[in-house]
Amino acid sequence: MVTKKITIKIPTGLEARPVAILVQVASQYESAIYVECEEKKVNAKSIMGMMSLGLAAGEEVIVSASGADEEEAMENIEKYLSSK
Structure with a gap:
């Protein structure tokens, strides 16, 4: 299992479209x-769960991934959340 603290840098925060893209990346x-x-704590593959967090730009989240491809998953989720 890998865990990382990530600051959301998407300017609009995680509203509908960015959440949908994040769920696609995680899936x-x-x-x-x-x-x-x-x-x-919500499943990153759940669009309703992610929407319920109501995350804004600049907020810090803890992302955890556990499984065969956890390193690659974490790398790409961090890349997406850190994009401007």
């Missing part, structure tokens, strides 16, 4: 991927 991998913010 490419076999690994279980979770995003945690404050007391909430």
